Amino acid sequence: MASSSSSSSLTGHSKYKVFLSFRGEDTRNGFTSHLAAALHRKQIQFFIDDEELEKGDEISPALFIAVETSDISVIILSKDYASSKWCLNELVNILDCKKMNGKIVIPVFYQVDPSDVRKQRRSFGEAFVHHENNFPDKVQKWRDALTEASNLSGYDSTESRIKKRLQLMKVLIVLDDVHDEFTELKSLARRLQFSGRSRIIITSRDKGVLDKCGVNNMYEVKGLKYNKALELFCRKAFRETNCSHDLLELSEEVVRHADGNPLALEVLANNNGKLMKLISEPNIYNVLKISYDELNLEEKKTFLDIACFFTGEDIDFVRRIRDDPSSLDTFVDKSLITIFYNELQMHDLLQEM
Incomplete structure:
Protein backbone atom coordinates (compact mmCIF):
# COMPACT_ATOMS: atom_id res chain seq x y z
CA MET A 1 0.00 0.00 0.00
CA ALA A 2 1.19 3.51 -0.72
CA SER A 3 -0.16 6.82 0.34
CA SER A 4 0.43 10.23 1.78
CA SER A 5 1.13 10.96 5.44
CA SER A 6 -0.25 10.48 8.91
CA SER A 7 -2.46 13.10 10.49
CA SER A 8 -0.21 13.00 13.56
CA SER A 9 3.17 11.57 14.47
CA LEU A 10 3.36 7.82 14.92
CA THR A 11 4.71 6.57 18.23
CA GLY A 12 4.04 3.58 20.44
CA HIS A 13 1.66 5.72 22.47
CA SER A 14 -0.30 7.14 19.53
CA LYS A 15 -4.04 6.69 19.47
CA TYR A 16 -6.10 7.07 16.32
CA LYS A 17 -9.81 7.04 15.79
CA VAL A 18 -9.54 5.76 12.21
CA PHE A 19 -6.98 3.72 10.27
CA LEU A 20 -7.25 3.93 6.46
CA SER A 21 -6.29 0.86 4.43
CA PHE A 22 -6.24 1.38 0.67
CA ARG A 23 -4.38 0.81 -2.59
CA GLY A 24 -2.56 4.07 -3.28
CA GLU A 25 -2.45 3.75 -7.06
CA ASP A 26 -6.24 3.39 -7.17
CA THR A 27 -7.54 5.99 -4.76
CA ARG A 28 -4.74 8.12 -3.29
CA ASN A 29 -5.63 11.20 -5.34
CA GLY A 30 -9.37 10.61 -5.36
CA PHE A 31 -11.65 8.94 -2.84
CA THR A 32 -9.02 8.44 -0.14
CA SER A 33 -7.71 12.01 -0.25
CA HIS A 34 -11.26 13.37 0.02
CA LEU A 35 -12.06 11.02 2.91
CA ALA A 36 -8.86 12.06 4.69
CA ALA A 37 -9.70 15.74 4.16
CA ALA A 38 -13.19 15.20 5.59
CA LEU A 39 -11.78 13.47 8.67
CA HIS A 40 -9.31 16.30 9.13
CA ARG A 41 -12.07 18.93 8.92
CA LYS A 42 -13.99 17.06 11.62
CA GLN A 43 -10.80 16.95 13.73
CA ILE A 44 -10.87 13.15 13.79
CA GLN A 45 -7.44 11.64 14.39
CA PHE A 46 -6.62 9.21 11.59
CA PHE A 47 -3.62 7.28 10.31
CA ILE A 48 -2.74 7.12 6.63
CA ASP A 49 0.40 5.26 5.57
CA ASP A 50 3.41 7.37 4.54
CA GLU A 51 4.49 6.55 0.98
CA GLU A 52 8.09 6.82 2.10
CA LEU A 53 7.76 3.79 4.41
CA GLU A 54 9.79 0.87 3.10
CA LYS A 55 7.74 -1.60 1.10
CA GLY A 56 8.06 -5.32 1.77
CA ASP A 57 6.28 -8.61 2.14
CA GLU A 58 5.47 -7.97 5.78
CA ILE A 59 3.83 -5.04 7.53
CA SER A 60 6.25 -2.80 9.38
CA PRO A 61 6.05 -2.62 13.21
CA ALA A 62 4.89 0.98 12.84
CA LEU A 63 1.84 -0.14 10.89
CA PHE A 64 1.06 -2.88 13.42
CA ILE A 65 1.02 -0.22 16.12
CA ALA A 66 -1.18 2.07 14.04
CA VAL A 67 -3.73 -0.68 13.38
CA GLU A 68 -3.78 -1.85 16.99
CA THR A 69 -4.18 1.67 18.40
CA SER A 70 -7.01 2.67 16.05
CA ASP A 71 -10.63 2.29 17.11
CA ILE A 72 -11.90 1.87 13.55
CA SER A 73 -10.30 0.52 10.39
CA VAL A 74 -11.77 1.62 7.06
CA ILE A 75 -10.80 -0.75 4.23
CA ILE A 76 -11.18 0.83 0.80
CA LEU A 77 -11.49 -2.19 -1.49
CA SER A 78 -10.71 -0.94 -4.99
CA LYS A 79 -9.96 -2.64 -8.30
CA ASP A 80 -6.26 -3.31 -7.65
CA TYR A 81 -6.39 -3.69 -3.86
CA ALA A 82 -5.73 -7.45 -4.05
CA SER A 83 -2.76 -7.02 -6.38
CA SER A 84 -0.77 -5.59 -3.47
CA LYS A 85 0.62 -8.12 -1.01
CA TRP A 86 1.21 -5.14 1.29
CA CYS A 87 -2.54 -4.39 1.35
CA LEU A 88 -3.45 -8.05 1.83
CA ASN A 89 -1.07 -8.48 4.76
CA GLU A 90 -2.46 -5.30 6.26
CA LEU A 91 -6.01 -6.61 5.83
CA VAL A 92 -5.12 -9.84 7.66
CA ASN A 93 -3.69 -7.81 10.53
CA ILE A 94 -6.78 -5.59 10.71
CA LEU A 95 -9.11 -8.59 10.91
CA ASP A 96 -6.90 -10.23 13.55
CA CYS A 97 -7.24 -7.08 15.67
CA LYS A 98 -11.00 -7.22 15.15
CA LYS A 99 -11.11 -10.78 16.50
CA MET A 100 -8.76 -10.20 19.43
CA ASN A 101 -9.72 -6.68 20.52
CA GLY A 102 -13.19 -6.11 19.10
CA LYS A 103 -12.04 -3.33 16.77
CA ILE A 104 -14.60 -1.95 14.31
CA VAL A 105 -13.90 -2.71 10.63
CA ILE A 106 -15.81 -0.93 7.85
CA PRO A 107 -15.30 -2.01 4.23
CA VAL A 108 -15.90 0.44 1.38
CA PHE A 109 -16.43 -1.22 -1.99
CA TYR A 110 -14.98 1.47 -4.23
CA GLN A 111 -16.18 0.87 -7.79
CA VAL A 112 -16.08 -2.90 -7.26
CA ASP A 113 -18.86 -5.44 -6.75
CA PRO A 114 -18.83 -6.92 -3.22
CA SER A 115 -19.44 -10.37 -4.71
CA ASP A 116 -16.25 -10.04 -6.79
CA VAL A 117 -14.34 -9.40 -3.57
CA ARG A 118 -16.07 -12.29 -1.79
CA LYS A 119 -15.46 -14.81 -4.58
CA GLN A 120 -12.19 -13.29 -5.86
CA ARG A 121 -13.45 -12.72 -9.38
CA ARG A 122 -12.40 -10.27 -12.11
CA SER A 123 -9.47 -8.10 -10.97
CA PHE A 124 -9.37 -9.89 -7.61
CA GLY A 125 -9.18 -13.26 -9.34
CA GLU A 126 -6.49 -12.01 -11.72
CA ALA A 127 -4.40 -10.84 -8.76
CA PHE A 128 -4.51 -14.29 -7.18
CA VAL A 129 -3.24 -15.97 -10.36
CA HIS A 130 -0.01 -14.10 -9.69
CA HIS A 131 -0.10 -14.72 -5.93
CA GLU A 132 -0.61 -18.48 -6.36
CA ASN A 133 2.75 -18.68 -8.12
CA ASN A 134 4.70 -16.31 -5.89
CA PHE A 135 3.17 -16.65 -2.41
CA PRO A 136 1.48 -20.07 -2.24
CA ASP A 137 1.84 -20.25 1.55
CA LYS A 138 -0.10 -17.01 2.05
CA VAL A 139 -2.83 -17.25 -0.57
CA GLN A 140 -5.45 -19.05 1.52
CA LYS A 141 -5.08 -16.61 4.40
CA TRP A 142 -5.49 -13.68 2.00
CA ARG A 143 -8.53 -15.26 0.34
CA ASP A 144 -10.16 -15.87 3.73
CA ALA A 145 -9.49 -12.26 4.74
CA LEU A 146 -11.12 -10.86 1.59
CA THR A 147 -14.12 -13.14 2.04
CA GLU A 148 -14.51 -12.09 5.67
CA ALA A 149 -14.18 -8.39 4.82
CA SER A 150 -16.75 -8.65 2.03
CA ASN A 151 -19.30 -10.12 4.44
CA LEU A 152 -19.03 -7.20 6.86
CA SER A 153 -21.54 -4.37 6.84
CA GLY A 154 -20.06 -1.55 4.78
CA TYR A 155 -20.59 0.88 1.92
CA ASP A 156 -20.95 0.20 -1.79
CA SER A 157 -19.76 3.11 -3.93
CA THR A 158 -20.10 1.51 -7.35
CA GLU A 159 -21.51 3.68 -10.12
CA SER A 160 -24.67 1.57 -10.36
CA CYS A 213 -14.96 20.35 -16.47
CA GLY A 214 -17.17 22.13 -19.02
CA VAL A 215 -18.85 24.54 -16.61
CA ASN A 216 -21.71 26.70 -17.88
CA ASN A 217 -20.88 29.80 -15.85
CA MET A 218 -17.76 30.96 -14.07
CA TYR A 219 -17.67 33.35 -11.13
CA GLU A 220 -14.78 34.88 -9.23
CA VAL A 221 -15.32 34.59 -5.48
CA LYS A 222 -14.62 37.91 -3.80
CA GLY A 223 -12.95 38.22 -0.41
CA LEU A 224 -15.05 38.99 2.66
CA LYS A 225 -15.78 42.60 3.46
CA TYR A 226 -14.02 43.91 6.55
CA ASN A 227 -16.97 43.69 8.97
CA LYS A 228 -17.87 40.16 7.87
CA ALA A 229 -14.22 39.09 8.05
CA LEU A 230 -13.94 40.43 11.61
CA GLU A 231 -17.16 38.66 12.58
CA LEU A 232 -15.92 35.35 11.11
CA PHE A 233 -12.61 35.63 12.94
CA CYS A 234 -14.31 36.41 16.26
CA ARG A 235 -16.77 33.54 15.88
CA LYS A 236 -14.00 31.07 15.13
CA ALA A 237 -11.48 32.38 17.66
CA PHE A 238 -13.72 33.38 20.58
CA ARG A 239 -17.09 31.72 19.81
CA GLU A 240 -18.66 35.17 19.90
CA THR A 241 -19.79 37.69 17.30
CA ASN A 242 -17.59 40.38 18.87
CA CYS A 243 -14.30 40.08 20.72
CA SER A 244 -13.39 41.81 23.96
CA HIS A 245 -12.01 45.35 23.81
CA ASP A 246 -8.51 44.31 24.87
CA LEU A 247 -8.25 41.92 21.90
CA LEU A 248 -10.01 44.12 19.36
CA GLU A 249 -6.92 45.93 18.08
CA LEU A 250 -4.97 42.72 17.53
CA SER A 251 -8.01 41.02 15.96
CA GLU A 252 -8.38 43.92 13.55
CA GLU A 253 -4.69 43.59 12.63
CA VAL A 254 -5.18 39.89 11.89
CA VAL A 255 -8.25 40.62 9.75
CA ARG A 256 -6.40 43.26 7.74
CA HIS A 257 -3.54 40.83 7.23
CA ALA A 258 -5.87 38.10 5.92
CA ASP A 259 -7.40 40.60 3.48
CA GLY A 260 -10.77 38.88 3.24
CA ASN A 261 -9.44 35.34 2.76
CA PRO A 262 -11.83 33.05 4.76
CA LEU A 263 -9.36 30.16 4.86
CA ALA A 264 -6.61 32.37 6.27
CA LEU A 265 -9.01 33.73 8.89
CA GLU A 266 -10.03 30.24 10.01
CA VAL A 267 -6.45 28.98 10.25
CA LEU A 268 -5.50 32.02 12.29
CA ALA A 269 -8.58 31.73 14.50
CA ASN A 270 -7.94 28.06 15.24
CA ASN A 271 -4.81 29.11 17.11
CA ASN A 272 -6.79 31.00 19.74
CA GLY A 273 -4.51 31.83 22.67
CA LYS A 274 -1.48 32.35 20.42
CA LEU A 275 -2.53 35.63 18.84
CA MET A 276 0.94 37.15 18.98
CA LYS A 277 2.16 34.38 16.62
CA LEU A 278 -0.84 34.30 14.31
CA ILE A 279 0.48 36.41 11.50
CA SER A 280 3.40 34.04 10.91
CA GLU A 281 1.20 30.90 11.11
CA PRO A 282 2.80 28.41 8.65
CA ASN A 283 -0.41 26.46 7.92
CA ILE A 284 -1.76 29.39 5.92
CA TYR A 285 1.27 29.36 3.68
CA ASN A 286 1.06 25.59 3.25
CA VAL A 287 -2.44 26.06 1.81
CA LEU A 288 -1.59 29.10 -0.29
CA LYS A 289 1.51 27.31 -1.68
CA ILE A 290 -0.62 24.62 -3.38
CA SER A 291 -1.08 26.63 -6.58
CA TYR A 292 2.53 27.85 -6.48
CA ASP A 293 3.88 24.30 -6.13
CA GLU A 294 2.02 23.27 -9.31
CA LEU A 295 4.10 25.72 -11.39
CA ASN A 296 7.14 24.52 -13.32
CA LEU A 297 10.59 25.90 -12.50
CA GLU A 298 10.52 28.74 -15.05
CA GLU A 299 7.02 29.79 -13.99
CA LYS A 300 8.14 29.89 -10.35
CA LYS A 301 11.03 32.19 -11.25
CA THR A 302 8.68 34.48 -13.17
CA PHE A 303 6.20 34.51 -10.30
CA LEU A 304 8.94 35.50 -7.82
CA ASP A 305 9.96 38.36 -10.13
CA ILE A 306 6.38 39.60 -10.20
CA ALA A 307 6.01 39.32 -6.42
CA CYS A 308 9.20 41.33 -5.88
CA PHE A 309 9.01 43.97 -8.61
CA PHE A 310 5.69 44.25 -10.42
CA THR A 311 2.84 44.16 -7.89
CA GLY A 312 0.75 47.31 -8.38
CA GLU A 313 2.11 47.96 -11.89
CA ASP A 314 0.05 48.42 -15.05
CA ILE A 315 -0.55 44.98 -16.57
CA ASP A 316 0.14 46.20 -20.13
CA PHE A 317 3.52 47.55 -18.98
CA VAL A 318 4.38 44.22 -17.36
CA ARG A 319 3.40 42.29 -20.49
CA ARG A 320 5.60 44.53 -22.66
CA ILE A 321 8.76 44.04 -20.64
CA ARG A 322 8.34 40.33 -19.92
CA ASP A 323 9.79 37.73 -22.31
CA ASP A 324 6.94 35.34 -21.50
CA PRO A 325 3.77 37.46 -21.16
CA SER A 326 1.57 34.38 -21.55
CA SER A 327 2.73 33.16 -18.13
CA LEU A 328 0.71 35.99 -16.58
CA ASP A 329 -2.47 34.30 -17.80
CA THR A 330 -1.37 31.11 -16.04
CA PHE A 331 -0.97 33.00 -12.77
CA VAL A 332 -4.40 34.59 -13.17
CA ASP A 333 -5.98 31.20 -13.89
CA LYS A 334 -4.42 29.74 -10.76
CA SER A 335 -5.58 32.73 -8.66
CA LEU A 336 -2.00 33.69 -7.84
CA ILE A 337 -2.49 37.21 -9.19
CA THR A 338 -5.51 39.32 -10.11
CA ILE A 339 -6.02 42.15 -12.57
CA PHE A 340 -8.09 45.00 -11.16
CA TYR A 341 -8.66 48.08 -13.33
CA ASN A 342 -5.64 47.01 -15.40
CA GLU A 343 -3.44 46.89 -12.30
CA LEU A 344 -1.56 43.71 -11.37
CA GLN A 345 -2.43 42.76 -7.81
CA MET A 346 -1.35 39.98 -5.47
CA HIS A 347 -2.67 38.94 -2.06
CA ASP A 348 -0.38 40.17 0.74
CA LEU A 349 -0.07 36.64 2.15
CA LEU A 350 1.11 35.31 -1.21
CA GLN A 351 3.60 38.12 -1.60
CA GLU A 352 5.09 37.43 1.84
CA MET A 353 5.17 33.64 1.33
Whole structure:
Protein backbone atom coordinates (compact mmCIF):
# COMPACT_ATOMS: atom_id res chain seq x y z
CA MET A 1 0.00 0.00 0.00
CA ALA A 2 1.19 3.51 -0.72
CA SER A 3 -0.16 6.82 0.34
CA SER A 4 0.43 10.23 1.78
CA SER A 5 1.13 10.96 5.44
CA SER A 6 -0.25 10.48 8.91
CA SER A 7 -2.46 13.10 10.49
CA SER A 8 -0.21 13.00 13.56
CA SER A 9 3.17 11.57 14.47
CA LEU A 10 3.36 7.82 14.92
CA THR A 11 4.71 6.57 18.23
CA GLY A 12 4.04 3.58 20.44
CA HIS A 13 1.66 5.72 22.47
CA SER A 14 -0.30 7.14 19.53
CA LYS A 15 -4.04 6.69 19.47
CA TYR A 16 -6.10 7.07 16.32
CA LYS A 17 -9.81 7.04 15.79
CA VAL A 18 -9.54 5.76 12.21
CA PHE A 19 -6.98 3.72 10.27
CA LEU A 20 -7.25 3.93 6.46
CA SER A 21 -6.29 0.86 4.43
CA PHE A 22 -6.24 1.38 0.67
CA ARG A 23 -4.38 0.81 -2.59
CA GLY A 24 -2.56 4.07 -3.28
CA GLU A 25 -2.45 3.75 -7.06
CA ASP A 26 -6.24 3.39 -7.17
CA THR A 27 -7.54 5.99 -4.76
CA ARG A 28 -4.74 8.12 -3.29
CA ASN A 29 -5.63 11.20 -5.34
CA GLY A 30 -9.37 10.61 -5.36
CA PHE A 31 -11.65 8.94 -2.84
CA THR A 32 -9.02 8.44 -0.14
CA SER A 33 -7.71 12.01 -0.25
CA HIS A 34 -11.26 13.37 0.02
CA LEU A 35 -12.06 11.02 2.91
CA ALA A 36 -8.86 12.06 4.69
CA ALA A 37 -9.70 15.74 4.16
CA ALA A 38 -13.19 15.20 5.59
CA LEU A 39 -11.78 13.47 8.67
CA HIS A 40 -9.31 16.30 9.13
CA ARG A 41 -12.07 18.93 8.92
CA LYS A 42 -13.99 17.06 11.62
CA GLN A 43 -10.80 16.95 13.73
CA ILE A 44 -10.87 13.15 13.79
CA GLN A 45 -7.44 11.64 14.39
CA PHE A 46 -6.62 9.21 11.59
CA PHE A 47 -3.62 7.28 10.31
CA ILE A 48 -2.74 7.12 6.63
CA ASP A 49 0.40 5.26 5.57
CA ASP A 50 3.41 7.37 4.54
CA GLU A 51 4.49 6.55 0.98
CA GLU A 52 8.09 6.82 2.10
CA LEU A 53 7.76 3.79 4.41
CA GLU A 54 9.79 0.87 3.10
CA LYS A 55 7.74 -1.60 1.10
CA GLY A 56 8.06 -5.32 1.77
CA ASP A 57 6.28 -8.61 2.14
CA GLU A 58 5.47 -7.97 5.78
CA ILE A 59 3.83 -5.04 7.53
CA SER A 60 6.25 -2.80 9.38
CA PRO A 61 6.05 -2.62 13.21
CA ALA A 62 4.89 0.98 12.84
CA LEU A 63 1.84 -0.14 10.89
CA PHE A 64 1.06 -2.88 13.42
CA ILE A 65 1.02 -0.22 16.12
CA ALA A 66 -1.18 2.07 14.04
CA VAL A 67 -3.73 -0.68 13.38
CA GLU A 68 -3.78 -1.85 16.99
CA THR A 69 -4.18 1.67 18.40
CA SER A 70 -7.01 2.67 16.05
CA ASP A 71 -10.63 2.29 17.11
CA ILE A 72 -11.90 1.87 13.55
CA SER A 73 -10.30 0.52 10.39
CA VAL A 74 -11.77 1.62 7.06
CA ILE A 75 -10.80 -0.75 4.23
CA ILE A 76 -11.18 0.83 0.80
CA LEU A 77 -11.49 -2.19 -1.49
CA SER A 78 -10.71 -0.94 -4.99
CA LYS A 79 -9.96 -2.64 -8.30
CA ASP A 80 -6.26 -3.31 -7.65
CA TYR A 81 -6.39 -3.69 -3.86
CA ALA A 82 -5.73 -7.45 -4.05
CA SER A 83 -2.76 -7.02 -6.38
CA SER A 84 -0.77 -5.59 -3.47
CA LYS A 85 0.62 -8.12 -1.01
CA TRP A 86 1.21 -5.14 1.29
CA CYS A 87 -2.54 -4.39 1.35
CA LEU A 88 -3.45 -8.05 1.83
CA ASN A 89 -1.07 -8.48 4.76
CA GLU A 90 -2.46 -5.30 6.26
CA LEU A 91 -6.01 -6.61 5.83
CA VAL A 92 -5.12 -9.84 7.66
CA ASN A 93 -3.69 -7.81 10.53
CA ILE A 94 -6.78 -5.59 10.71
CA LEU A 95 -9.11 -8.59 10.91
CA ASP A 96 -6.90 -10.23 13.55
CA CYS A 97 -7.24 -7.08 15.67
CA LYS A 98 -11.00 -7.22 15.15
CA LYS A 99 -11.11 -10.78 16.50
CA MET A 100 -8.76 -10.20 19.43
CA ASN A 101 -9.72 -6.68 20.52
CA GLY A 102 -13.19 -6.11 19.10
CA LYS A 103 -12.04 -3.33 16.77
CA ILE A 104 -14.60 -1.95 14.31
CA VAL A 105 -13.90 -2.71 10.63
CA ILE A 106 -15.81 -0.93 7.85
CA PRO A 107 -15.30 -2.01 4.23
CA VAL A 108 -15.90 0.44 1.38
CA PHE A 109 -16.43 -1.22 -1.99
CA TYR A 110 -14.98 1.47 -4.23
CA GLN A 111 -16.18 0.87 -7.79
CA VAL A 112 -16.08 -2.90 -7.26
CA ASP A 113 -18.86 -5.44 -6.75
CA PRO A 114 -18.83 -6.92 -3.22
CA SER A 115 -19.44 -10.37 -4.71
CA ASP A 116 -16.25 -10.04 -6.79
CA VAL A 117 -14.34 -9.40 -3.57
CA ARG A 118 -16.07 -12.29 -1.79
CA LYS A 119 -15.46 -14.81 -4.58
CA GLN A 120 -12.19 -13.29 -5.86
CA ARG A 121 -13.45 -12.72 -9.38
CA ARG A 122 -12.40 -10.27 -12.11
CA SER A 123 -9.47 -8.10 -10.97
CA PHE A 124 -9.37 -9.89 -7.61
CA GLY A 125 -9.18 -13.26 -9.34
CA GLU A 126 -6.49 -12.01 -11.72
CA ALA A 127 -4.40 -10.84 -8.76
CA PHE A 128 -4.51 -14.29 -7.18
CA VAL A 129 -3.24 -15.97 -10.36
CA HIS A 130 -0.01 -14.10 -9.69
CA HIS A 131 -0.10 -14.72 -5.93
CA GLU A 132 -0.61 -18.48 -6.36
CA ASN A 133 2.75 -18.68 -8.12
CA ASN A 134 4.70 -16.31 -5.89
CA PHE A 135 3.17 -16.65 -2.41
CA PRO A 136 1.48 -20.07 -2.24
CA ASP A 137 1.84 -20.25 1.55
CA LYS A 138 -0.10 -17.01 2.05
CA VAL A 139 -2.83 -17.25 -0.57
CA GLN A 140 -5.45 -19.05 1.52
CA LYS A 141 -5.08 -16.61 4.40
CA TRP A 142 -5.49 -13.68 2.00
CA ARG A 143 -8.53 -15.26 0.34
CA ASP A 144 -10.16 -15.87 3.73
CA ALA A 145 -9.49 -12.26 4.74
CA LEU A 146 -11.12 -10.86 1.59
CA THR A 147 -14.12 -13.14 2.04
CA GLU A 148 -14.51 -12.09 5.67
CA ALA A 149 -14.18 -8.39 4.82
CA SER A 150 -16.75 -8.65 2.03
CA ASN A 151 -19.30 -10.12 4.44
CA LEU A 152 -19.03 -7.20 6.86
CA SER A 153 -21.54 -4.37 6.84
CA GLY A 154 -20.06 -1.55 4.78
CA TYR A 155 -20.59 0.88 1.92
CA ASP A 156 -20.95 0.20 -1.79
CA SER A 157 -19.76 3.11 -3.93
CA THR A 158 -20.10 1.51 -7.35
CA GLU A 159 -21.51 3.68 -10.12
CA SER A 160 -24.67 1.57 -10.36
CA ARG A 161 -25.42 2.17 -6.69
CA ILE A 162 -24.92 5.92 -7.06
CA LYS A 163 -26.96 5.87 -10.25
CA LYS A 164 -29.94 4.27 -8.55
CA ARG A 165 -29.89 6.81 -5.74
CA LEU A 166 -29.35 9.97 -7.76
CA GLN A 167 -31.05 9.26 -11.06
CA LEU A 168 -33.68 11.88 -11.86
CA MET A 169 -33.28 13.53 -8.43
CA LYS A 170 -33.01 17.28 -8.07
CA VAL A 171 -29.61 17.66 -6.43
CA LEU A 172 -27.11 20.28 -5.33
CA ILE A 173 -23.53 18.97 -5.47
CA VAL A 174 -20.64 21.09 -4.19
CA LEU A 175 -17.10 20.00 -5.14
CA ASP A 176 -14.67 22.09 -3.12
CA ASP A 177 -11.04 22.84 -4.00
CA VAL A 178 -10.80 20.76 -7.19
CA HIS A 179 -7.22 20.95 -8.47
CA ASP A 180 -6.98 18.44 -11.32
CA GLU A 181 -9.01 17.48 -14.39
CA PHE A 182 -11.39 15.43 -12.26
CA THR A 183 -11.64 12.67 -14.85
CA GLU A 184 -13.75 10.48 -12.56
CA LEU A 185 -16.32 13.24 -12.17
CA LYS A 186 -16.68 13.69 -15.92
CA SER A 187 -16.97 9.95 -16.47
CA LEU A 188 -19.63 9.65 -13.78
CA ALA A 189 -21.55 12.72 -14.96
CA ARG A 190 -21.95 11.23 -18.44
CA ARG A 191 -23.70 8.20 -16.93
CA LEU A 192 -26.02 9.98 -14.50
CA GLN A 193 -29.26 11.78 -15.18
CA PHE A 194 -30.29 14.63 -12.93
CA SER A 195 -33.34 16.81 -12.88
CA GLY A 196 -32.98 19.90 -15.06
CA ARG A 197 -33.09 22.03 -11.93
CA SER A 198 -30.03 20.36 -10.41
CA ARG A 199 -26.84 22.34 -9.83
CA ILE A 200 -23.19 21.32 -9.51
CA ILE A 201 -20.90 23.93 -7.95
CA ILE A 202 -17.15 23.49 -8.35
CA THR A 203 -14.58 25.64 -6.57
CA SER A 204 -10.99 25.73 -7.77
CA ARG A 205 -7.90 27.91 -7.67
CA ASP A 206 -7.28 27.04 -11.32
CA LYS A 207 -9.61 28.34 -14.05
CA GLY A 208 -8.15 25.75 -16.41
CA VAL A 209 -9.75 23.01 -14.30
CA LEU A 210 -13.15 24.66 -14.65
CA ASP A 211 -12.72 24.89 -18.43
CA LYS A 212 -11.92 21.18 -18.61
CA CYS A 213 -14.96 20.35 -16.47
CA GLY A 214 -17.17 22.13 -19.02
CA VAL A 215 -18.85 24.54 -16.61
CA ASN A 216 -21.71 26.70 -17.88
CA ASN A 217 -20.88 29.80 -15.85
CA MET A 218 -17.76 30.96 -14.07
CA TYR A 219 -17.67 33.35 -11.13
CA GLU A 220 -14.78 34.88 -9.23
CA VAL A 221 -15.32 34.59 -5.48
CA LYS A 222 -14.62 37.91 -3.80
CA GLY A 223 -12.95 38.22 -0.41
CA LEU A 224 -15.05 38.99 2.66
CA LYS A 225 -15.78 42.60 3.46
CA TYR A 226 -14.02 43.91 6.55
CA ASN A 227 -16.97 43.69 8.97
CA LYS A 228 -17.87 40.16 7.87
CA ALA A 229 -14.22 39.09 8.05
CA LEU A 230 -13.94 40.43 11.61
CA GLU A 231 -17.16 38.66 12.58
CA LEU A 232 -15.92 35.35 11.11
CA PHE A 233 -12.61 35.63 12.94
CA CYS A 234 -14.31 36.41 16.26
CA ARG A 235 -16.77 33.54 15.88
CA LYS A 236 -14.00 31.07 15.13
CA ALA A 237 -11.48 32.38 17.66
CA PHE A 238 -13.72 33.38 20.58
CA ARG A 239 -17.09 31.72 19.81
CA GLU A 240 -18.66 35.17 19.90
CA THR A 241 -19.79 37.69 17.30
CA ASN A 242 -17.59 40.38 18.87
CA CYS A 243 -14.30 40.08 20.72
CA SER A 244 -13.39 41.81 23.96
CA HIS A 245 -12.01 45.35 23.81
CA ASP A 246 -8.51 44.31 24.87
CA LEU A 247 -8.25 41.92 21.90
CA LEU A 248 -10.01 44.12 19.36
CA GLU A 249 -6.92 45.93 18.08
CA LEU A 250 -4.97 42.72 17.53
CA SER A 251 -8.01 41.02 15.96
CA GLU A 252 -8.38 43.92 13.55
CA GLU A 253 -4.69 43.59 12.63
CA VAL A 254 -5.18 39.89 11.89
CA VAL A 255 -8.25 40.62 9.75
CA ARG A 256 -6.40 43.26 7.74
CA HIS A 257 -3.54 40.83 7.23
CA ALA A 258 -5.87 38.10 5.92
CA ASP A 259 -7.40 40.60 3.48
CA GLY A 260 -10.77 38.88 3.24
CA ASN A 261 -9.44 35.34 2.76
CA PRO A 262 -11.83 33.05 4.76
CA LEU A 263 -9.36 30.16 4.86
CA ALA A 264 -6.61 32.37 6.27
CA LEU A 265 -9.01 33.73 8.89
CA GLU A 266 -10.03 30.24 10.01
CA VAL A 267 -6.45 28.98 10.25
CA LEU A 268 -5.50 32.02 12.29
CA ALA A 269 -8.58 31.73 14.50
CA ASN A 270 -7.94 28.06 15.24
CA ASN A 271 -4.81 29.11 17.11
CA ASN A 272 -6.79 31.00 19.74
CA GLY A 273 -4.51 31.83 22.67
CA LYS A 274 -1.48 32.35 20.42
CA LEU A 275 -2.53 35.63 18.84
CA MET A 276 0.94 37.15 18.98
CA LYS A 277 2.16 34.38 16.62
CA LEU A 278 -0.84 34.30 14.31
CA ILE A 279 0.48 36.41 11.50
CA SER A 280 3.40 34.04 10.91
CA GLU A 281 1.20 30.90 11.11
CA PRO A 282 2.80 28.41 8.65
CA ASN A 283 -0.41 26.46 7.92
CA ILE A 284 -1.76 29.39 5.92
CA TYR A 285 1.27 29.36 3.68
CA ASN A 286 1.06 25.59 3.25
CA VAL A 287 -2.44 26.06 1.81
CA LEU A 288 -1.59 29.10 -0.29
CA LYS A 289 1.51 27.31 -1.68
CA ILE A 290 -0.62 24.62 -3.38
CA SER A 291 -1.08 26.63 -6.58
CA TYR A 292 2.53 27.85 -6.48
CA ASP A 293 3.88 24.30 -6.13
CA GLU A 294 2.02 23.27 -9.31
CA LEU A 295 4.10 25.72 -11.39
CA ASN A 296 7.14 24.52 -13.32
CA LEU A 297 10.59 25.90 -12.50
CA GLU A 298 10.52 28.74 -15.05
CA GLU A 299 7.02 29.79 -13.99
CA LYS A 300 8.14 29.89 -10.35
CA LYS A 301 11.03 32.19 -11.25
CA THR A 302 8.68 34.48 -13.17
CA PHE A 303 6.20 34.51 -10.30
CA LEU A 304 8.94 35.50 -7.82
CA ASP A 305 9.96 38.36 -10.13
CA ILE A 306 6.38 39.60 -10.20
CA ALA A 307 6.01 39.32 -6.42
CA CYS A 308 9.20 41.33 -5.88
CA PHE A 309 9.01 43.97 -8.61
CA PHE A 310 5.69 44.25 -10.42
CA THR A 311 2.84 44.16 -7.89
CA GLY A 312 0.75 47.31 -8.38
CA GLU A 313 2.11 47.96 -11.89
CA ASP A 314 0.05 48.42 -15.05
CA ILE A 315 -0.55 44.98 -16.57
CA ASP A 316 0.14 46.20 -20.13
CA PHE A 317 3.52 47.55 -18.98
CA VAL A 318 4.38 44.22 -17.36
CA ARG A 319 3.40 42.29 -20.49
CA ARG A 320 5.60 44.53 -22.66
CA ILE A 321 8.76 44.04 -20.64
CA ARG A 322 8.34 40.33 -19.92
CA ASP A 323 9.79 37.73 -22.31
CA ASP A 324 6.94 35.34 -21.50
CA PRO A 325 3.77 37.46 -21.16
CA SER A 326 1.57 34.38 -21.55
CA SER A 327 2.73 33.16 -18.13
CA LEU A 328 0.71 35.99 -16.58
CA ASP A 329 -2.47 34.30 -17.80
CA THR A 330 -1.37 31.11 -16.04
CA PHE A 331 -0.97 33.00 -12.77
CA VAL A 332 -4.40 34.59 -13.17
CA ASP A 333 -5.98 31.20 -13.89
CA LYS A 334 -4.42 29.74 -10.76
CA SER A 335 -5.58 32.73 -8.66
CA LEU A 336 -2.00 33.69 -7.84
CA ILE A 337 -2.49 37.21 -9.19
CA THR A 338 -5.51 39.32 -10.11
CA ILE A 339 -6.02 42.15 -12.57
CA PHE A 340 -8.09 45.00 -11.16
CA TYR A 341 -8.66 48.08 -13.33
CA ASN A 342 -5.64 47.01 -15.40
CA GLU A 343 -3.44 46.89 -12.30
CA LEU A 344 -1.56 43.71 -11.37
CA GLN A 345 -2.43 42.76 -7.81
CA MET A 346 -1.35 39.98 -5.47
CA HIS A 347 -2.67 38.94 -2.06
CA ASP A 348 -0.38 40.17 0.74
CA LEU A 349 -0.07 36.64 2.15
CA LEU A 350 1.11 35.31 -1.21
CA GLN A 351 3.60 38.12 -1.60
CA GLU A 352 5.09 37.43 1.84
CA MET A 353 5.17 33.64 1.33
